[in-house]
Every structure is written in C-alpha cells, then in structure tokens.
Amino acid sequence: MADIKTKNHVWLHVALISFTVLAIYPVLWVLALSFSGQQSVGLIDLPKDPSFLERFRGILPMPAHWSIKNFTEVWTDQDFGRWMWNSVVVSLMTTALGVFLACTAAYAFSRFRFPGRNTGMLMFLISQMFPGTLMLIPLFIIIVKWLELGNTYVGLVIVYATTAIPFCVWMLKGYFDTIPYDIEESALIDGASRLTIFWRIILPLAKPAIAITALFSFMTAWNEFILASIFMESELNYTAPVGLRFFVGGFSSQWGYFAAGSVIVSLPVVALFLQLQKYLISGLTAGSVK
Amino acid sequence: MNLAEHLKRSAVLGIGISVLLTLVLSTWMFHAEESDLRLQHKQRLALLHTNGLALAVANISVEETGKRVRDIQKLDPRIESAIIVVGMQLVASTRDEDAAPRQLKREEKPLFDLSNLIRTAGETNRGEEVVRKKTIQIDEKPSGHIVVTVPYLSDGQFAGILQMKFNTEAAEMFSPLPDSYSLPLLFLLAALLAGSLLRMNTDRKVDVAKLLALGVFLAIALSYQQQRLNRIEQMMAQANQSIAANYLATAEQYDRLGYLALPRDSSAVNLWDTDHYQRPLGLIAASGNVSAKAQAAYFDKRGGFLKRILASFDLLGLGVLLMFIYGYAARTFSALKEHADAYTYVAPAMIGMLVLVFFPFLYGITLSFTDTTLFNESLPFQDRLIGWDNFKAILGDFNLYERTANGIIWNYQNFYWTLLVTVIWTVSNVTIGVTVGFFLAMALNTEGLRGKAIYRVLLILPWAIPNYITALVWRGMFHPQFGVINQVLQMFGMQPVAWFDGVFSSFMTGLATNGWLSFPFMMVVILGALQSIPKEMYEAAEVEGADRWQRLRYITLPLLKPTLIPAIVLSVVWTFNMFNIIFLVSGGEPGGANEILITKAYKIAFENYQYAYAAAYSTVIFMILLVYGTFQTRVTKATESF
Numbered sequence: 056m057a058d059i060k061t062k063n064h065v066w067l068h069v070a071l072i073s074f075t076v077l078a079i080y081p082v083l084w085v086l087a088l089s090f091s092g093q094q095s096v097g098l099i100d101l102p103k104d105p106s107f108l109e110r111f112r113g114i115l116p117m118p119a120h121w122s123i124k125n126f127t128e129v130w131t132d133q134d135f136g137r138w139m140w141n142s143v144v145v146s147l148m149t150t151a152l153g154v155f156l157a158c159t160a161a162y163a164f165s166r167f168r169f170p171g172r173n174t175g176m177l178m179f180l181i182s183q184m185f186p187g188t189l190m191l192i193p194l195f196i197i198i199v200k201w202l203e204l205g206n207t208y209v210g211l212v213i214v215y216a217t218t219a220i221p222f223c224v225w226m227l228k229g230y231f232d233t234i235p236y237d238i239e240e241s242a243l244i245d246g247a248s249r250l251t252i253f254w255r256i257i258l259p260l261a262k263p264a265i266a267i268t269a270l271f272s273f274m275t276a277w278n279e280f281i282l283a284s285i286f287m288e289s290e291l292n293y294t295a296p297v298g299l300r301f302f303v304g305g306f307s308s309q310w311g312y313f314a315a316g317s318v319i320v321s322l323p324v325v326a327l328f329l330q331l332q333k334y335l336i337s338g339l340t341a342g343s344v345k
Numbered sequence: 346m347n348l349a350e351h352l353k354r355s356a357v358l359g360i361g362i363s364v365l366l367t368l369v370l371s372t373w374m375f376h377a378e379e380s381d382l383r384l385q386h387k388q389r390l391a392l393l394h395t396n397g398l399a400l401a402v403a404n405i406s407v408e409e410t411g412k413r414v415r416d417i418q419k420l421d422p423r424i425e426s427a428i429i430v431v432g433m434q435l436v437a438s439t440r441d442e443d444a445a446p447r448q449l450k451r452e453e454k455p456l457f458d459l460s461n462l463i464r465t466a467g468e469t470n471r472g473e474e475v476v477r478k479k480t481i482q483i484d485e486k487p488s489g490h491i492v493v494t495v496p497y498l499s500d501g502q503f504a505g506i507l508q509m510k511f512n513t514e515a516a517e518m519f520s521p522l523p524d525s526y527s528l529p530l531l532f533l534l535a536a537l538l539a540g541s542l543l544r545m546n547t548d549r550k551v552d553v554a555k556l557l558a559l560g561v562f563l564a565i566a567l568s569y570q571q572q573r574l575n576r577i578e579q580m581m582a583q584a585n586q587s588i589a590a591n592y593l594a595t596a597e598q599y600d601r602l603g604y605l606a607l608p609r610d611s612s613a614v615n616l617w618d619t620d621h622y623q624r625p626l627g628l629i630a631a632s633g634n635v636s637a638k639a640q641a642a643y644f645d646k647r648g649g650f651l652k653r654i655l656a657s658f659d660l661l662g663l664g665v666l667l668m669f670i671y672g673y674a675a676r677t678f679s680a681l682k683e684h685a686d687a688y689t690y691v692a693p694a695m696i697g698m699l700v701l702v703f704f705p706f707l708y709g710i711t712l713s714f715t716d717t718t719l720f721n722e723s724l725p726f727q728d729r730l731i732g733w734d735n736f737k738a739i740l741g742d743f744n745l746y747e748r749t750a751n752g753i754i755w756n757y758q759n760f761y762w763t764l765l766v767t768v769i770w771t772v773s774n775v776t777i778g779v780t781v782g783f784f785l786a787m788a789l790n791t792e793g794l795r796g797k798a799i800y801r802v803l804l805i806l807p808w809a810i811p812n813y814i815t816a817l818v819w820r821g822m823f824h825p826q827f828g829v830i831n832q833v834l835q836m837f838g839m840q841p842v843a844w845f846d847g848v849f850s851s852f853m854t855g856l857a858t859n860g861w862l863s864f865p866f867m868m869v870v871i872l873g874a875l876q877s878i879p880k881e882m883y884e885a886a887e888v889e890g891a892d893r894w895q896r897l898r899y900i901t902l903p904l905l906k907p908t909l910i911p912a913i914v915l916s917v918v919w920t921f922n923m924f925n926i927i928f929l930v931s932g933g934e935p936g937g938a939n940e941i942l943i944t945k946a947y948k949i950a951f952e953n954y955q956y957a958y959a960a961a962y963s964t965v966i967f968m969i970l971l972v973y974g975t976f977q978t979r980v981t982k983a984t985e986s987f
Binding site: 107188191218317 | 477640677684686693694695700701710712787788794796804806809812814821824829832861869918942943950951956960962963971974
C-alpha cells in the first residue's frame with residue numbers, strides 16, 4: 056500500500072485522464088460546433104491533401120473562427136425560442152404533477168397495509184416492461200382523438216407524468232421505508248392527522264429522494280421526442296427535442312443550429328444533474344436494493 | 346335484525362346492482378346499434394336512388410343524359426339535385442342556374458379531384474383483384490342531406506361521376522320504434538322485487554335462495570336482451586321492406602318512362618342496392634322481393650357479434666352478483682372503508698396509471714389480434730378481428746436466410762434476425778457498461794487519489810446529457826465524409842469507413858454511442874456500493890495475508906452483488922428497449938439489418954402503417970421481457986438464499 060502512495064498514482068492518473076478525454080470529447084465537439092458560426096458537420100475546411108498536423112487540427116474541438124452567430128440565429132431566425140418555452144412549460148408541469156402523484160402513492164405503499172398493496176406494486180413494476188411502441192397508437196387515440204388534447208400542453212403532461220410514476224414510486228417508497236416509523240407514531244399520539252404527518256414530517260425528511268424524483272420527472276418530459284412529435288402536429292407546438300431533431304433529421308443538416316440548440320437544451324439538465332448527483336447514489340440505491 | 350344484517354341476507358342489493366350494470370351496458374350497446382342501423386338505412390336509401398339514376402343514364406348520349414336527369418329529379422321530391430361530371434366538363438345538372446353542359450369552374454375543382462379519386466379507386470381494385478378502396482362516396486351534410494357520388498359509365502367504361510344530393514328529412518324513414526327507457530326500468534323493478542323476496546342462508550355455500558338469485562338475474566338479463574334483439578331484427582326487416590318499396594316504386598317509373606327495364610326474373614341481381622364498393626347486397630332481388638334467406642343470414646352475422654358482446658356483459662353481471670352473494674362485495678366495501686386513508690393516497694396515481702398506462706396496454710394487446718392498418722381503421726372492430734394470425738406471421742416465419750450461389754443471404758426483415766441482433770446488442774452493451782463502470786469505480790475509489798471530485802463530475806457528464814442529443818452528436822461524428830472519427834482514421838493513414846453501409850460497422854456505431862452514455866450509471870452505482878464496504882474488512886484481510894486478488898474475489902465482489910444485480914436487471918431492460926440510439930444513430934442501416942425489436946416495431950407502425958402487426962410485435966417484446974424478468978428474479982432469489 057505504501058509504495059503505491061509514493062508513486063502518486065501516476066499511471067492511474069494517465070489512464071483516468073485519457074479516459075476522461077475520450078468521455079468528454081463529444082461534449083467539447085458540440086461546444087466547438089456551436090461556437091463555429093457555420094452549419095457544416097466538419098469544424099474546419101481541410102485542404103485537398105492534408106498533412107498529419109492539419110488533420111490533427113481538424114479533430115481538435117476548436118472552431119476555425121469563434122462566433123456566437125449560431126446562438127443568436129437559432130433564437131431569432133428559427134422557432135427555437137418558442138420550442139424551448141413549450142419544453143419548459145411541459146417539463147415543469149410534468150414535474151409538479153409527477154412528484155405529487157409519486158409522493159402520495161409511495162407514502163401509501165410504504166406506510167399502510169391494505170388489500171391490493173402487493174398487486175399494485177407488482178403492477179407498477181410490470182408496467183416498466185411495457186414497450187413504448189405498444190402504447191403509442193392507443194395513447195394517440197386516447198389523447199388526440201377521444202380527449203382532443205392534441206397540440207396542447209396538458210395532453211403531453213398527463214402522459215409524461217403517468218409514465219414516470221412507477222419508477223418514482225419505487226424509488227420513493229424505498230426511501231420512505233428507511234424513515235423510522237417511531238416519529239410518526241409519536242406524532243399520531245400527539246393528535247396529528249395523517250395529512251399533517253405526511254406534509255410536515257415525511258416530505259421534509261425525504262427531500263433527497265424527492266429531489267431525485269423531481270429530476271427524473273423533469274428529464275422524462277425534457278428529453279422525450281416521439282410522443283411529442285406525434286401529439287404536436289403544428290410546428291409552433293414542437294418541444295425542444297422535436298425541434299432539434301428537425302434541424303438534422305431527414306434531409307436537413309443544420310449542424311450549427313443543432314449544436315447551439317443542444318447546448319441550450321443540455322445546460323439546465325446538466326446543471327440540475329450535477330447539483331443533485333450527491334443525492335443520486337443514496338436515492339437510487341435506497342430504491343433498488345431494498 | 347339491523348339493516349346491515351338484513352342487507353347481508355337479502356339478495357336485493359346484489360341482484361339490483363348486477364342487473365342494473367348489465368341492463369345499462371346492454372341498453373347502451375343496443376342504442377349504438379340502433380342508431381347505426383338508422384344511419385345505415387338513410388345512406389342505403391340515398392345510395393339506392395343514386396345507383397338507380399346512374400344505371401338509367403349510363404351508356405347514352407350526353408343530351409339524353411341531361412334530359413333524363415332532370416326528368417327523374419322532378420319525379421322524386423327527395424332528390425334535391427343531381428349533377429354529372431366528366432373530366433373537366435359539367436355534363437348535366439338539375440339546377441337551371443348551372444347551365445349545363447359547360448366547363449367546370451375554378452371553385453368546382455374538388456369535383457374533378459373526386460372523379461379522379463373514384464376512378465383510381467376502381468382501377469386499384471381491378472388491378473389488385475380485391476375490393477380495398479371505396480368506389481362510392483357518401484357524405485352527410487349537417488343540414489341532413491346526404492350527398493352520394495357514384496361512377497358514371499359511358500360505353501361501358503368509367504367516364505366520370507354522378508353526384509346526388511338526397512334529402513332524408515323528406516324521406517319517409519322506416520318508422521323508428523320508440524327508444525324508451527321504460528322497458529329496462531320495468532325489468533329492473535322486477536329484479537329488485539325478486540331480490541327483496543329472496544333470503545339467503547349465509548352459513549351454507551349453496552342454498553335455494555342463492556340459486557334462485559342467479560336464476561332471476563339470468564332470466565331478466567337474457568329476456569331483456571332477447572326483447573331488444575327481436576327489435577333489432579324487426580328494424581332490419583322494416584329497413585329491407587322500406588328499401589324494397591322504394592326500389593319497386595322508382596324502378597316501375599323508370600320502366601314506364603322506358604329508361605330502364607324492370608327485370609321480372611326473380612333470380613336477377615339487384616344492382617341498385619349495393620355497399621360502398623358497388624357490390625350488390627343481395628338482400629332484395631331485382632324483382633323487388635326481399636330475400637328472407639339473405640336477411641336471416643345478414644341478421645345472424647350482425648347479431649352474432651352483438652350476442653357475443655352481450656354474453657360478456659352477462660358474465661360481468663354474473664360475476665358481480667356472485668361477489669355480492671358470497672359476501673366479497675361487502676368485504677371489499679368494508680376494506681375500502683377501513684383503509685380509506687390508504688386508498689385516497691393511492692387513488693390519483695392509480696387512476697392515472699389505469700387510464701394512461703394499463704388501458705392503452707390492453708388496447709394495444711387487443712389491437713394485435715386484428716389486421717388494423719391506416720387504411721381500414723374506420724371499419725367496425727368485428728371486421729378487423731383476425732385472431733392469432735399476426736403472431737403466427739411473426740413467430741412462425743423461419744425464412745431466416747437464403748442460400749444462393751454467392752453464399753448465404755440473411756433476411757434482415759425476419760423476426761429472429763432482429764431478435765438475435767437485439768440480444769447481441771443488449772449483452773454487449775451491458776457487458777461494456779459493467780466492465781468500464783467497474784474499473785472506473787475501482788480507480789476512483791483508490792485511497793489518496795487526487796482530483797477524485799473532478800474526475801467524477803467529468804465522467805458523469807455523458808449520463809447528464811439528454812440521450813437523443815448524444816445520439817445525434819455521435820451520428821455527426823460518424824459522418825462518412827466530414828465525421829471526426831474518419832478524420833482520426835485518416836490521420837493515421839487508414840482508409841475512411843462508410844460506417845452505416847456495413848452490418849458490423851453500423852452495429853459498432855450504436856455500440857460506441859450507447860457504451861459512452863451508459864457507463865456512468867454503472868460507475869455511480871458501483872462506486873456507491875464500494876464506498877459502503879467497511880475499510881476494516883480489507884485491513885483485516887490484509888493482516889490475514891490476503892493479496893489484492895483475494896481481497897477483490899472474496900470481499901469486493903460478493904459485497905457488490907446485491908447492488909450490482911438490480912442495476913444489471915434494470916440496464917438489461919433499458920438497453921433491450923433503447924429506442925433512441927438505434928433510431929437516431931444508424932437508423933437500423935443497412936437495409937434494416939441493425940434494427941432492434943423496438944425500433945422495428947416503430948417502423949412497422951409508422952412507416953408501413955401496419956398498426957396491428959406492430960402491436961403484435963410489441964406484445965412479443967413484452968412477453969420476452971416478462972419471461973426474462975421472472976426468470977431473473979427467480980435466479981436472484983435462488984442465489985440470495987445461499
């Protein structure tokens with residue numbers, strides 16, 4: 056052990072640094088592309104017979120000319136601002152609804168023993184295996200044809216919130232189980248109602264797990280593009296993911312806009328993710344191992 | 346005896362609720378069926394007159410056509426107007442202001458388009474030798490008018506269209522039977538009366554009162570349904586009589602005017618009374634007689650489906666009744682009351698799940714037993730039902746490869762090929778994720794390593810970025826001409842690779858992308874588990890003289906297992922259904938060879954529009970995952986018990 060310490064882990068650092076470079080290269084590449092001010096997928100124009108060094112320059116994630124043109128144009132010339140707004144509204148509404156539904160259900164599963172409890176939990180688990188393609192057409196029929204919620208935020212929100220429920224409930228229930236029951240018991244004896252206990256004791260104690268649930272619900276809505284592309288017919292109602300795919304899917308190749316849009320879309324989730332990552336391990340393991 | 350005790354012994358609640366349920370459901374079904382019949386009758390009547398007119402003006406000169414159309418319209422006040430369009434010409438019209446014949450005006454272009462649509466529909470049907478496209482169009486106007494468009498023939502060939510506006514308000518409908526609710530109410534009262542008279546013995550499993558209750562339920566439900574079924578049959582007969590009368594009256598007028606001879610031969614086919622594909626219905630003979638045999642067969646077909654649905658309602662009601670008789674309902678009720686708190690908390694999520702997860706799931710399963718496509722969506726459900734055919738077509742197709750002179754050619758569209766690709770895809774991805782995640786976690790767990798926090802944040806980054814963005818980014822990096830990866834290859838003097846053209850290279854693009862975004866999850870999970878292993882265990886092992894390998898083998902791995910196994914199960918399910926990566930990076934290229942099951946199902950549904958086939962495909966995917974899940978939990982439980 057002692058001899059490893061004196062080595063300062065040089066080789067370990069070399070290995071870790073090279074792997075980290077590999078891991079973040081695509082991120083740097085998108086960043087470079089977004090600041091390149093052009094639409095091509097290549098960062099610089101290579102001369103006809105490029106030398107080793109010229110090629111090396113080509114793969115360095117550095118744009119030939121720095122410019123914020125892609126950012127300004129994607130915001131002004133394209134509908135991207137509108138799409139971002141749609142995504143923000145849908146995701147926040149999904150988070151609010153999803154956390155509410157998951158917290159109440161998880162509390163019941165954790166604290167009450169009632170007929171149908173095990174069946175309910177099992178059903179939640181099995182529903183995780185339902186292939187999305189099986190649900191697409193029925194959901195389209197229910198939301199768009201029957202409820203006539205196509206092209207609305209509400210239609211997407213209720214579908215996203217319910218699809219996120221099972222995972223959130225399992226995770227939260229695992230966490231609620233670790234909160235000692237004694238606290239509640241003494242509160243009950245003191246005459247507190249179930250609702251007060253849930254609101255005043257359980258929820259504040261479960262903050263880390265709720266944070267993860269919120270993140271998960273938010274990401275479900277923020278990152279989904281298939282349902283959104285089916286429900287939202289008019290271009291103005293696209294969410295950001297549908298819009299981003301619109302830039303580089305099919306026959307269009309506006310890589311610059313795509314890169315700039317991706318950076319804008321990713322920033323909030325990456326920030327949230329890194330903020331909440333300290334809860335990530337405890338939240339995930341409490342739910343899955345128990 | 347108190348009320349609760351009384352209710353427990355009386356059958357009134359059970360019979361009342363089960364009968365009410367069955368009656369409401371049946372009435373709703375009959376109501377839908379009867380309004381459907383009325384609508385059908387209206388359309389059939391309009392079509393009958395249009396077909397007749399089309400026959401009377403077929404294959405004659407243009408002037409004569411114009412005259413006959415106007416004459417016939419004057420004969421029947423229900424015919425609001427009729428026009429004939431051939432190409433860009435308005436050949437005949439009953440409206441004087443139209444001043445036919447003349448060129449179509451610009452705003453009448455839809456008529457020209459409709460004519461083309463009907464012509465191509467007829468050609469498609471003849472070409473395919475099946476009847477798939479409607480050659481007759483029927484539109485219902487909000488004013489109550491029905492507009493029917495049929496092909497107009499000249500020299501025995503399709504020439505144009507005849508469009509008739511028919512006024513059904515003035516048309517004497519077959520007298521609709523009163524749609525009253527007194528009949529079901531009467532039946533319900535009878536049920537309540539019978540129920541209140543019956544006293545059940547709660548101590549015995551079977552007693553006379555229980556049997557009687559079941560008998561009363563069945564008698565009431567079945568006799569009510571029979572009543573309504575008779576009414577449906579009566580309505581059908583009336584509809585046929587009304588059509589026959591209309592037919593005879595009009596055909597006789599045509600006969601008198603010398604436009605069209607009325608066939609006296611009773612075996613001749615009636616060409617007036619057809620379906621939307623111009624196929625004679627055969628319910629009414631050319632002589633105007635209603636064919637009793639055809640009518641009975643028609644009723645059997647339509648009523649047969651109805652009866653099956655009614656039987657399912659009966660079973661439902663029977664189940665409810667049994668629940669009441671044997672006290673399950675009472676117990677469920679008291680459970681609901683006792684655990685009201687719990688159910689209130691669960692209800693919002695449960696209702697959401699039932700409506701938006703479980704119901705669509707069951708709907709999808711049902712869909713998989715039909716042959717629904719984009720084109721026959723509007724057909725009634727019973728016409729689309731095909732049983733297990735989709736599953737037979739998917740699972741029974743072993744046409745996996747073809748032997749040719751140039752070797753074996755794989756059939757990439759085959760289910761088993763896609764399954765194989767999916768399994769290889771899942772296994773290789775999870776292996777990569779676990780291996781890379783494990784080594785990185787071990788590295789980051791090294792004591793005294795500097796910059797741990799920075800490494801961790803940077804290495805977690807691929808997980809944080811939305812995976813569809815990752816997929817599109819990697820698609821850009823694999824770009825055959827400008828992509829970074831080919832640039833690197835060329836930098837070292839290698840040839841660029843057309844990544845999406847080869848089966849193997851295309852598979853690698855997906856693998857690289859998914860590997861990149863899935864290792865952080867494993868890393869984080871394993872790191873968490875590693876950190877929870879007490880250091881004392883290693884120290885003790887070291888004192889005992891265990892080397893690094895032994896410490897890994899006997900301390901680290903066994904203690905990782907409880908965390909690792911659920912994580913692996915989870916990531917197997919995720920990877921198996923990892924739609925975004927395959928769909929966005931390689932798109933299953935080349936030629937669908939790298940499609941996984943879930944992307945294949947999507948393409949069947951949204952590129953081929955075979956909704957039902959896609960649903961069956963998805964059902965198979967679900968079954969595979971379910972079997973895997975059950976098997977995995979068994980194995981895990983078995984290993985845990987050691």
